[in-house]
Amino acid sequence: MVRIAHYLNQFFAGIGGEDKADAPFEVREGAVGPGRAILLETGDDAEIVQTLVCGDNAFHAGTDAILDAIVATLAESKPDLLIAGPAFNAGRYGLACGAVCSAVSERLGIPSLTGVYPEAPAVDVYRSRVVMVPTGDSAAGMREAVASLVRVGLGLAAGKPLGPADEDGRIPMGYRKAVVTDVPAARRALDLLMAKLAGEPFLSEVALPKGAEPIPPAPAVADLSSAVIALVTDGGLVPEGNPDRIESSSATRWARYPVADLAGNHDPAFLSIHAGYDSQWVDADPNRLVPLDALQALAAEGVIGKVHEFFYATTGTGTTVTHAERMGEEIAKALISDGVHAVLVTST
Amino acid sequence: MIEKHGIPAAHLAAMTSMAKIAGSNRIISSGLIPHPVGDPTRSPEEEFKWRKGQVRKALNAVATPLQEALIFPDW
Structure with a gap:
């Protein structure tokens, strides 16, 4: 018993x-x-x-x-x-x-x-x-x-x-276990393909992560020349020392920094802490990730109204959809309360 | 999520299909993975000019009314 x-x-x-x-x-x-x-x-x-x-x-x-x-x-x-x-x-x-x-x-x-x-x-x-x-x-x-x-x-x-x-009949624990089968992978893949083509039921051997919910497009900006535009990136650009301790991968945190600091780019200098790409080119010139120089030039020319005073950053590698959606919500709310009209997002 | 709250957002990325899967609506093919709005092969002046062009495309995208997600053509 x-x-x-x-x-x-x-x-x-x-x-x-x-x-x-x-x-x-x-x-x-x-x-x-x-x-x-x-x-x-x-x-x-x-x-x-x-x-x-x-x-x-x-x-x-x-x-x-x-x-x-x-x-x-x-x-x-x-x-x-x-x-x-x-x-x-x-x-x-x-x-x-x-x-x-x-x-x-x-x-x-x-x-x-x-x-x-x-x-x-x-x-x-x-x-x-x-x-x-x-x-x-x-x-x-x-x-x-x-x-x-x-x-x-x-x-x-x-x-x-x-x-x-x-x-x-359990909740998946999120890991794969290797098993020996009699049928090689190429043959199993072909079997899946044939079943798919024939409209028969089939089950992928690799569970895909939960996809993002489709979101209807937001209305377009009516007048760029008076619009406040904000810059957002998931390329992990932070001031030296990473004061907000944004993770290098699987991020749960985001932060915003004054574009005035980025424009000066000294004391502290901005660097990428993203662990998913070689950041040498961005570290040499952060405008290659957050295009502040170009956007400021366009503001000076009157193409847009104004560059929003902060840029927003997190790390987009291994980040779960759940955390990404939550951080997106939080950033969106901050942008709304600051009166931002449109956003340019850059991803590595 | 930003678009969900009614703010149009243009997404500049090298991996446009990834941007689409992630749910972005206004997608602009730009640069390479480690520098989406940079091109270190150009002179600094040329690179800045090119980046300004990419940013203009993105601004055009947020000013374009859409019914569904679109990877903007590289016009």
Whole structure:
């Protein structure tokens, strides 16, 4: 019989809602709440030896100490499997489930898993380290969520190796595993092509990253000669020393700098910290990335109204669509509040 | 995202197909990957003149009404 430990927040443990989110960590014997649904699914194949309960706010206020307490508890009870949640689309709860699973598996070697809505914040943070099954976005999907947790969880407890995420019914962990096949790549590629040409279903072996949402074009600038134009780049141009610590790749940060500083280009000089291209030509003359000299000349000639006083920069290499969209939103809002009419973006 | 908020944005890049996939609407083919608005093979004066021309193309793009994404021809 598989011995399961189960993690729940205050809500699913029946303590209360948001007003009880500071409920302290406690250990209860046996199954509580969704744990009973888990046992209905496992039948006699498993028992829940302990339920670990913690309020969502309490968990995030004292994460390290609570994780230590959970690890100490399970080091003693030695369950075969830890199930956390399911947390559905709950932000704090999902993150707590991810943290608990990752601590228990990494520190005790006990297999663990949780169930979350595929777009929940915990997925971005823990997908590479924690086994997760997809659930609906609310507890209305409890039955299906529990069935998936039990199916995948009992496999983990039995030592069954992970297969491809879609075959296992898991959220992809973001890495590829090499397998030996009898059919060479050229032949598989041709099979895919033939299926595509014949209009038959086919499945790419390489998952493409999530694409950007198409956005309808913004209205054109009516009168350039009175327009304020801003410069934006993803080529990683920052003042020497990179004061805003924009990442060289997989950026999560952006910054804006006065074009007056760039026009002088001394003390501090501007350099590219982008790790995805050879920046020697840009470092020698940043106008090759952010065309300030040309735009200022056109402003002086009256072709445009004015060059916006800041240019905006981040690094566009390995940057996730999620972060790129968020940074784009933030930059767009800053441009709007500064009264910018149009933007020139340069990409390396 | 900038266009989503109603500000037209011209995207100058060497990899125009990448710009299209990334969701840009007003795309201008420009320069090479490490220097989209630079051309170190030219003299500084010639390079500046060329860059001004590229910027003018981009300004023309933000002043052009569009229904859907367009890689502007290199006119």
